[in-house]
Amino acid sequence: HIPPAWMKQRTSPSTASASHNPKDMVTRIDDGPAPGQDQKVMVESTANVSTPAPQTEKNTEEKTIPELRIATIGNVDSGKSTLIGVLTGGELDDGRGYSRAKVFARRHEQQTGRTSCVAQHIVGVMADGKLVHSNKTANITTAAKYKAWREVMSQSASVINFVDLAGHEKYLKTTIGGLTGNFPDYACLCIGANMGITKMTKEHLGVVLALKIPFFVVLTKIDIAPPKIAQRTKTKLFKILKGRGSRKQPFMVKDQKDVDTVLKNQSAKMTPVFSLSSVTGEGLENLESYLSNLRPRQVWDHQAKNMEFNIEETFSVTGVGLVVSGSVSRGRLVANSRLLLGPFSDGSFKPVLGKTLQRKRVPMGVCNAGEGCAVAIRALKAKENLKRTDVRRGMVLVDPSSDPKPTVSFEADVYVLHHPTTIKENYQAVVHCGLVRQTAKMVRIALRKSKKGTETEEKECCLRTGDKASVLFRFVCRPEVLHEGTTIIFREGTTKGVGKVTKVHCDDLKTTTAFTEIEKRKAEMSAGMSQKSKPRERARIRGGAKKAAPRL
Secondary structure: OOOOOOOEOOOOHHHHHHHOOOOOOOOOOOOOOOHHHHHHHHHHHHHOOOOOOOHHHHHHHHOOOOEEEEEEEEOOOOOHHHHHHHHHHOEOOOOOOOOHHHOOOOHHHHHHOOOOOOEEEEEEEOOOOOEEOOOOOOOOOHHHHHHHHHHHHHHOOEEEEEEEOOOOHHHHHHHHHHHHHOOOOEEEEEEEOOOOOOHHHHHHHHHHHHHOOOEEEEEEOOOOOOHHHHHHHHHHHHHHHHOOOOOOEEEEOOOHHHHHHHHHOOOOOEEEEEEOOOOOOOOHHHHHHHHHOOOOOOOOOOOOOOOEEEEEEEEEEOOOEEEEEEEEEEOEEEOOEEEEEEOOOOOOOEEEEEEEEEEOOEEEOEEEOOOEEEEEEEEOOOOOOOOHHHOOOOOEEEOHHHOOOOEOEEEEEEEEOOOOOOEOOOOEEEEEEOOEEEEEEEEEEEEEEEEEOOEEEEEEOOEOOOOEEEEEEEEOOOOEOOOOOOEEEEEEOEEEEEEEEEEEOOOOHHHHHHHHHHHHHHHHHHHHHHHHHHHHHHHHHHHHHHHHHHHO
């Protein structure tokens, strides 16, 4: 098998100069500004909105570049980061972590070789289907990263955004937050052909199925997997996909004809399965062709008047101030506009000014719904100082005319995936809803019993594996912004169940505190009654036993 043309094998030091000739690099340009000039333009544009941008940035800002989001999931050491490094960098791996070193963002990730946070990496797609690689190396400067991403954005007709998620069990909350908050169009389930299907592979697959995200499977490390082990992994994978929980139809992709067949017959049941090696390049051409022809599946409301921006991360940039990054879920975010930031711990919103925008490290004037960007904000009040510690993940930036109302209580129709015991009222679990992650308590559980006419009888009860019910949740710490129809996941260590928000009560902390005090009084009264009734019951039992003994 011959690797694709864009793949470049690593060479010896004697031939390094020849392999890294700028003329041989794929889709590179040499007429861009120097790294120092790039950084200067970026700082000036964020400090002053009226500063003109270079001509290349204007052209990028005028055209709308479609963005396809793909989340990579799978067990630890299954080759997720290595695959992303090969696709975005355009060079094959050496089998010792060369490619994954390009995409790791933390020092401890470089040392352990494991992803611990949500990271995003891009690869461009030209009009003819060829990929545009950044060809960046590990440990480069910030200015070089800006230059590499701007080159990709300036030459691409569309962009594929890879969301690299963690595979280790202790980072499960980070992985679930990345799947619920980054709004991926597709998911890429990576499975090591030499490792087989593990517990976390099934856990990630269950979360993707619960969120109803289309996915495809990639069997990695086929160059070091023994044939019998690889065949056993493939057989077990097909059995799980065809099982009762998934009900998918796996399709093994072997050549370009299979890729065309999968693209023409895309459905909710068909699941493409690719087998490849990031070291030898075997099978990478099929995956490249499949990704370059995929299109975003989600439809966003760009014309909505009430804009909403979900905050995922916060930064403090020297010379700029506070910067927040996230995604626009509704409407259009315009630079130099007045917004409301919140909700804070007391449920209030503060007026701020969104100074400048950057999408994929490129200055923009407008960010549409479904696109991710970074916004430099500052407080509108003169005496108010907005710190990075005041802003947290899950907060939103909204239009002042939308009149946002945070909530502490909400109702949802839930389905219990797996729980070893019963779930009763006052059960607490961590709820994931978009970028919101907070502990919530099940205040009321109502199980649907039977239907009579158009009405449904509901009975208070406990939940077990496979049960469906209508549950009233209440956040424990602070209010959040939720919307009806949003999918939620509640977990206690591992995922316990999924659901959909049916009603938002829009209550505040005072009302919740009053409800909590009433619940405490009821609990104390019920506890006191139970303690008083126990001695009487024991006395009756003892008296009955004494009277019954002579008769026997």
